[in-house]
Amino acid sequence: xxxxxxxxxxxxxxxxxxxxxxxxxxxxxxxxxxxxxxxxxxxxxxxxxxxxxxxxxxxxxxxxxxxxxxxxxxxxxxxxxxxxxxxxxxxxxxxxxxxxxxxxxxxxxxxxxxxxxxxxxxxxxxxxxxxxxxxxxxxxxxxxxxxxxxxxxxxxxxxxxxxxxxxxxxxxxxxxxxxxxxxxxxxxxxxxxxxxxxxxxxxxxxxxxxxxxxxxxxxxxxxxxxxxxxxxxxxxxxxxxxxxxxxxxxxxxxxxxxxxxxxxxxxxxxxxxxxxxxxxxxxxxxxxxxxxxxxxxxxxxxxxxxxxxxxxxxxxxxxxxxxxxxxxxxxxxxxxxxxxxx
Amino acid sequence: xxxxxxxxxxxxxxxxxxxxxxxxxxxxxxxxxxxxxxxxxxxxxxxxxxxxxxxxxxxxxxxxxxxxxxxxxxxxxxxxxxxxxxxxxxxxxxxxxxxxxxxxxxxxxxxxxxxxxxxxxxxxxxxxxxxxxxxxxxxxxxxxxxxxxxxxxxxxxxxxxxxxxxxxxxxxxxxxxxxxxxxxxxxxxxxxxxxxxxxxxxxxxxxxxxxxxxxxxxxxxxxxxxxxxxxxxxxxx
Numbered sequence: 001x002x003x004x005x006x007x008x009x010x011x012x013x014x015x016x017x018x019x020x021x022x023x024x025x026x027x028x029x030x031x032x033x034x035x036x037x038x039x040x041x042x043x044x045x046x047x048x049x050x051x052x053x054x055x056x057x058x059x060x061x062x063x064x065x066x067x068x069x070x071x072x073x074x075x076x077x078x079x080x081x082x083x084x085x086x087x088x089x090x091x092x093x094x095x096x097x098x099x100x101x102x103x104x105x106x107x108x109x110x111x112x113x114x115x116x117x118x119x120x121x122x123x124x125x126x127x128x129x130x131x132x133x134x135x136x137x138x139x140x141x142x143x144x145x146x147x148x149x150x151x152x153x154x155x156x157x158x159x160x161x162x163x164x165x166x167x168x169x170x171x172x173x174x175x176x177x178x179x180x181x182x183x184x185x186x187x188x189x190x191x192x193x194x195x196x197x198x199x200x201x202x203x204x205x206x207x208x209x210x211x212x213x214x215x216x217x218x219x220x221x222x223x224x225x226x227x228x229x230x231x232x233x234x235x236x237x238x239x240x241x242x243x244x245x246x247x248x249x250x251x252x253x254x255x256x257x258x259x260x261x262x263x264x265x266x267x268x269x270x271x272x273x274x275x276x277x278x279x280x281x282x283x284x285x286x287x288x289x290x291x292x293x294x295x296x297x298x299x300x301x302x303x304x305x306x307x308x309x310x311x312x313x314x315x316x317x318x319x320x321x322x323x324x325x326x327x328x329x330x331x332x333x334x335x336x337x338x339x340x341x342x
Numbered sequence: 343x344x345x346x347x348x349x350x351x352x353x354x355x356x357x358x359x360x361x362x363x364x365x366x367x368x369x370x371x372x373x374x375x376x377x378x379x380x381x382x383x384x385x386x387x388x389x390x391x392x393x394x395x396x397x398x399x400x401x402x403x404x405x406x407x408x409x410x411x412x413x414x415x416x417x418x419x420x421x422x423x424x425x426x427x428x429x430x431x432x433x434x435x436x437x438x439x440x441x442x443x444x445x446x447x448x449x450x451x452x453x454x455x456x457x458x459x460x461x462x463x464x465x466x467x468x469x470x471x472x473x474x475x476x477x478x479x480x481x482x483x484x485x486x487x488x489x490x491x492x493x494x495x496x497x498x499x500x501x502x503x504x505x506x507x508x509x510x511x512x513x514x515x516x517x518x519x520x521x522x523x524x525x526x527x528x529x530x531x532x533x534x535x536x537x538x539x540x541x542x543x544x545x546x547x548x549x550x551x552x553x554x555x556x557x558x559x560x561x562x563x564x565x566x567x568x569x570x571x572x573x574x575x576x577x578x579x
Contacts, residue, residue, distance in 0.1 A: 101403060104430035105359050108451035112365040115455035120372060133361045 008086060015079045022072045026065065033061060091262040091277070098264070098276050102144050106137035144276065150209070151261075151278050154285045161203035161289060163322075163329040165314055168196040168239045172232045175204065179211040183219060185228070194232040196239050199314040201322040203329075206286045213279040214243045214307055220275070221305065222247030234313060241309040249298040249305055258296055259284040287311070291321045348466040349374040351396040356386040356412065357428070358404050362451075366399070366428075373459060375466075383407025390416060395423060397465055400445070402429040402436065410443055417444035421494045421504040424465045428453070434543070441547045446508040447534070448544070464534070468511060482517055484556050484565055484578065489513065496555055503555050508533070512548050516566065516576035525573035549574060 113130045116122060122130065173194045180190050218228050222245050231242040250258060257263045262277040287294045292311035298304065314322050353375050357363040363379050370377045378393065380386040382405035390398070398416060402409035413425050425445040429436070432450045440448050447461055480492040487498045494510050496503040505513065512533050516524070526545045534544070553560040567575045 101430045104451050105362065108430065108453065109359065109361040109365060111452045112362065112369075112455060116365060116369055119455065120369070126368070130365070133364060137361050 008083075011079070011082055011086075015075065018075055019072060022068055022075075026068050029064065029068075094264065095262040095277055099144070099148070102276060103141065106140045109137045110134050147276065147278050147282060151282050151285075154282070154289075161206055161325075161329060163201050163203050163290075163325045165199050165326070166202050166204070168198055168200040168232065168234065168313075169194050171200075171202060171204065172196065172207075172239070172241060173230075175207050175211050176230045176232075178208060179215040180228075182212060183215050185215070185219075185226075189226050190228040190230070192230045192232075196232050196234040198234055198239065200239050200311055201314050201325055202290065202311075203286075206289070210283050210286050210309070211243075213283045217279065218243075218245035218247060218305075221245065221249075237313045237315075238310050239313055241311075242306060243309070244304060244306040246304040249301045249303045250296065251298075251301050255296055255298065259294070289325075291325070348396075348463065350376060351466045352376045352378070352394065353462070354378050354380060354386065354389055354393070354395040354398045356380045356383070356398065356400045356404065356409065358382055358401060369455065369459060370462065373463070375462075381405075383409075383412050386412050387415060390419075396469055397462065398423060398425045399428050399462070400425060402427060402431050402440070410439060413440065413443045413445050417506065422469075422507045424469055424507055426461065426465060428458070437543070438547055441544060442551070444506045446506065469507060482513075484517075485558070487556055505555070509548060509551060509555075513552060516552075516574075517578070520576050520578045523569050523572045523575050528573070 113134050117127065117130060173192050176192050180192075215228065219226060225246050227246045229242075229244045231240075231244075233240050233242075259280050260277075261281040263281075264275060264277040284294050287309055290311050292309060294307060294309045296305060296307050298306065312322060317323065353370055355363060355366055355370070355377050357366065357379065358381055360381075363381070367377045367379055378389055378395075380389045384406040386398075386400075386404070387407065400409040400412055404412070407415075409427060409429065413427070416423065416425065421444070424447075427440045427445050427448040428451065429440075429448075430451040437448050446465060449458060449461065480490060482489045482491070485498075487496050489496050489505075489510075491510055491514065494505045494507070496505060512529070515529065515533050529545045549566055550560070553563050553566050556565055557563045565577055567577060569575050
């Protein structure tokens with residue numbers, strides 16, 4: 001970390017020094033050119049009548065300036081590129097550290113229970129408890145690996161979603177409820193309201209990941225008051241899913257960063273949050289692939305967070321994005337069937 | 343016999359991963375220790391304020407305060423209580439930082455259960471052993487420094503330092519074996535009670551800490567000398 005900070009400092013210093021050097025050179029050049037021109041004009045003909053200067057060579061002079069300015073601009077671009085690269089490397093390093101931790105912790109726990117079961121005389125009740133804990137950890141590992149693979153597929157654009165037409169009023173509350181059950185949310189800690197009636201095009205499994213990620217997020221960031229409210233409604237050919245919690249919220253400056261890949265926000269009020277920085281990035285990519293968008297708002301820290309998802313209402317129009325999704329999806333299914341038969 | 347002495351020892355387990363904590367608590371309780379579990383850094387310091395512990399087992403990545411911060415805080419209050427880091431962070435920087443902050447041992451996850459329990463037992467035994475031997479010869483002099491093993495302080499004309507219990511045990515071992523070359527393996531076996539094949543970096547970190555306390559110039563040691571390929575030679579002078 002210290003090395004990176006030092007190299008950033010060196011890079012910035014070198015860049016500023018280079019800019020001063022270019023500008024200094026430019027200034028000196030102009031000064032030299034103008035003063036020499038004046039001298040030649042005043043005494044040149046007296047010293048040597050052969051020297052005749054009618055006018056300064058404006059083309060060479062201005063061409064030189066343009067070249068120096070161009071070099072300075074290119075250097076700025078290179079500098080900016082390096083800064084972005086350094087930021088990405090930093091995020092990537094954090095991601096690797098987080099993933100390593102997220103992989104090792106459940107693995108260590110599973111190993112601990114296996115060794116305990118082998119080496120100790122564990123009674124039946126405890127044995128069952130330990131097996132349940134191992135299952136919990138193996139699910140955690142599975143979820144982490146699935147997320148990483150899903151993101152990798154998304155980035156290589158080889159993901160094969162299976163889209164179908166659903167009634168939004170039936171499918172979305174069911175998917176939301178699945179998530180609540182998956183995370184064992186108490187009945188009084190969430191509400192699901194739905195007034196949407198139109199059809200929409202969804203990949204059921206992918207939408208489940210979206211709801212799971214948002215629920216997981218709400219749980220992580222609501223240490224004291226876990227209350228989730230999901231409102232599903234439609235307006236102007238769009239289906240809206242508003243997913244709100246009463247957790248620690250997000251400060252305004254962090255709102256733009258929340259969907260970035262590898263990005264993890266730190267909050268001193270809730271520092272326990274573990275993760276990889278991929279969950280909300282994956283969520284956004286899935287919603288985008290459904291032809292929709294996701295935004296987030298928060299009144300500020302400790303005032304809860306609200307995610308708003310928009311997906312288009314399905315209308316049978318040839319050539320529309322949703323129809324293209326459905327066609328692509330049926331091709332995938334045929335291919336999957338063939339693969340299955342083979 | 344020795345085992346009976348440490349039965350009922352009180353351990354503060356600071357671990358935010360519930361599944362890991364339940365398993366550790368089960369195993370430590372099964373060994374006869376009394377375990378209190380703190381789920382985050384804030385709870386750990388609250389627990390520590392209220393209770394007396396024979397050993398602290400600390401994770402690093404913790405809510406509110408990191409394990410490093412907790413170790414630093416605990417060390418500033420009590421140099422004697424043994425601290426064991428149990429963490430998924432494996433980098434040598436983290437290991438060195440943990441030991442430099444006064445931890446006595448550092449185990450990375452995933453770990454071998456038997457080795458973990460052995461290290462815990464040795465740390466608890468060492469705590470007992472230390473309190474026994476410090477009664478016999480509570481003071482020693484190295485250069486212009488006077489070591490008081492009773493309250494773990496090192497005093498010279500210019501400064502006063504507090505030793506950790508592991509540093510004190512290591513120093514005592516050097517004092518008792520003055521003028522003889524001691525291998526790293528021997529130190530691991532007799533001070534850390536670990537197999538000499540485990541690793542040697544930990545020993546070097548602790549010796550460098552002693553050099554900082556006692557040597558006029560730690561880069562050119564006159565008391566804690568390195569013998570290339572052999573180990574260390576303590577020259578009391």
